[in-house]
Structures are given as structure tokens and as C-alpha cells.
Amino acid sequence: MTDVPDGSGLLTRRASFRVAHAAEQSLEQQVFILDVQAKRPAVRTLKSWALDQLAPAAGETAVDVGSGTGEDVVAFARRGARAIGVEPSPALRAEAVRRAADAEVEYVEGHAEALPFEDESVDVLRSERVLQHVDDPAAVVREMARVLRPGGRIVLIDTDWATAIVHPADPDVLARMVDHFLAESANPYSGRRLRGLLAGAGLEIVDETAATMIEPQEGARQGFVGMMVQTSLQAGVITQVEAESFAGALADAADRGGFHLSLTMYAVSAVKPRAASGS
Numbered sequence: 206m207t208d209v210p211d212g213s214g215l216l217t218r219r220a221s222f223r224v225a226h227a228a229e230q231s232l233e234q235q236v237f238i239l240d241v242q243a244k245r246p247a248v249r250t251l252k253s254w255a256l257d258q259l260a261p262a263a264g265e266t267a268v269d270v271g272s273g274t275g276e277d278v279v280a281f282a283r284r285g286a287r288a289i290g291v292e293p294s295p296a297l298r299a300e301a302v303r304r305a306a307d308a309e310v311e312y313v314e315g316h317a318e319a320l321p322f323e324d325e326s327v328d329v330l331r332s333e334r335v336l337q338h339v340d341d342p343a344a345v346v347r348e349m350a351r352v353l354r355p356g357g358r359i360v361l362i363d364t365d366w367a368t369a370i371v372h373p374a375d376p377d378v379l380a381r382m383v384d385h386f387l388a389e390s391a392n393p394y395s396g397r398r399l400r401g402l403l404a405g406a407g408l409e410i411v412d413e414t415a416a417t418m419i420e421p422q423e424g425a426r427q428g429f430v431g432m433m434v435q436t437s438l439q440a441g442v443i444t445q446v447e448a449e450s451f452a453g454a455l456a457d458a459a460d461r462g463g464f465h466l467s468l469t470m471y472a473v474s475a476v477k478p479r480a481a482s483g484s
């Protein structure tokens with residue numbers, strides 16, 4: 206009999222970042238998942254690309270919406286900007302303050318749907334892997350455009366869960382697991398929508414890029430795979446036998462070096478147009 210990742214490790218539990226699920230979440234669980242993700246080369250690549258695009262400067266106000274553990278707010282501060290993280294979770298804000306050490310940063314309570322800033326008061330704004338958790342991403346991006354100054358820069362980064370590839374997997378079992386996961390997510394195809402959302406909010410697209418996250422072989426026995434198997438089992442969309450067979454096939458493949466799980470994230474940068482002069 207094959208072991209199914211049993212949920213006892215932090216990596217096998219689902220960490221939801223939807224505000225509606227906040228009460229079910231432990232800080233330890235969320236921080237663990239964020240730290241694992243933050244080490245992935247694809248995430249490093251996109252964070253670095255975003256910082257280059259945004260180029261925050263001394264004297265500017267730079268905001269990260271959904272700032273999590275605060276790494277990107279600290280990066281803004283290191284460039285000399287007034288650096289502010291907007292984060293609804295009090296526990297994540299406290300963790301971000303603890304991690305910021307001597308960096309001059311501010312963390313404020315708030316939601317992307319109603320940012321705590323005056324119109325046209327922000328020079329630089331970023332938001333990473335947040336829009337997938339909101340119910341009305343178009344309204345959120347309009348809200349971001351509201352607070353940006355004319356000439357202000359913005360970068361959005363997000364996953365598109367349709368790009369997830371898992372191999373080897375029984376197609377029928379995988380389809381039921383994926384369907385369940387997508388139905389539980391607020392905005393699972395966020396990645397492909399970023400460009401249109403920015404353009405729809407009246408912002409001019411500057412550049413776009415993508416990076417694919419590839420799980421290491423040990424990911425066959427933990428991480429995203431374990432999380433999907435456990436939540437699908439608990440929801441009753443797969444049976445115990447199917448869960449064992451699914452997990453066993455991936456673990457066997459990993460033992461031979463043949464496991465594959467990948468997921469693509471997208472990033473788009475834009476600018477708020479300045480009003481036409483002389484009109």
C-alpha cells in the first residue's frame with residue numbers, strides 16, 4: 206500500500222490566502238508556504254524583474270498590496286522610497302514587522318478593494334499573487350489605478366492555474382482534483398487576465414514577462430501535490446484508493462527522477478498616463 210501524504214507536514218496542508226478563509230489559517234502554515242515559494246527561482250526572477258520595472262526612488266511613495274511577510278516592502282525601502290505594505294492579515298503584518306528589522310517600512314491594515322490612500326498619491330505600486338484571491342479583480346485594479354499618480358508605475362504578478370502540469374497522473378483522477386481546486390479558487394486564471402485588467406483600468410502597458418516554477422523531485426511527496434491530494438480526498442472528489450494510487454505513481458516516478466510539476470506565473474508592468482498638456 207502506498208502512503209498518501211497525510212497532512213501532518215506543513216507543506217501538505219492547503220494554505221488559502223483568501224480573506225474569507227483567514228480564520229481557518231495558522232500563521233505558521235501561511236509563512237511556511239510563502240517562504241517555500243519565495244525561494245523558487247521563478248519567483249526570484251519575477252520579483253527582481255518587477256523591482257527593475259518599478260525603479261522606486263528616494264522621495265517616492267511605493268506600495269505593495271497584499272504584502273505578506275514583507276520582503277518586497279523592504280526592497281522598496283532599500284531603494285530609498287517611503288515603503289508601505291497593505292495587508293489584511295494582522296498576523297502577517299506582525300511577522301513582516303518582525304522581519305523588517307532596521308528597514309524603514311510601514312505596514313497598514315487594508316484591502317485591495319479599498320486602498321487606504323488618497324487619489325493620485327502613490328508613485329509605485331506592486332501586487333503579487335493577490336488577484337487570484339479576490340472576487341472582483343477588475344474593481345481592484347481600478348482601485349489601484351485610482352491611487353496612482355499620473356506617471357506612476359505598477360506591476361502585477363500572478364499565477365494562471367491552467368498552466369499546471371503534473372506527470373505522471375491518471376487523467377481522470379487529475380481532472381477531478383483540478384476541477385475541485387479551480388472551483389475553490391476565487392480567480393484561478395488570474396495570470397492571463399493581468400494585461401487586460403491594467404488596460405481596462407486606463408493604464409498603458411509597458412512590458413510583460415513570465416516564469417515557470419518547476420517543483421523539485423521531493424515535491425512528489427509533499428508540497429502542492431500533498432495539498433491537492435488531501436483536499437480532494439477530504440472533499441470526496443477522489444477515493445482513498447485513487448489518492449494512494451495517484452500519490453504512489455508520482456512517488457515512484459520521483460524515485461526514477463521522472464516526476465514533473467510545473468506552473469507558470471505572469472508579470473505585467475504599466476504606467477498611469479499623464480494628462481495631455483495644453484488641452
Ligand SMILES: C[S@@+](CC[C@H](N)C(=O)[O-])C[C@H]1O[C@@H](n2cnc3c(N)ncnc32)[C@H](O)[C@@H]1O
Nearest residue numbers: 222224271272273293294316317333334335338
Ligand atoms: C500568496 S500571498 C502573497 C504575498 C506576497 N505578495 C508575496 O509575494 O509573497 C497573498 C497575500 O495577499 C493577501 N490578500 C488576500 N486577499 C487580499 C485582499 N483582498 N487585499 C489585500 N491583500 C489580500 C494575503 O493576506 C496574503 O498576504
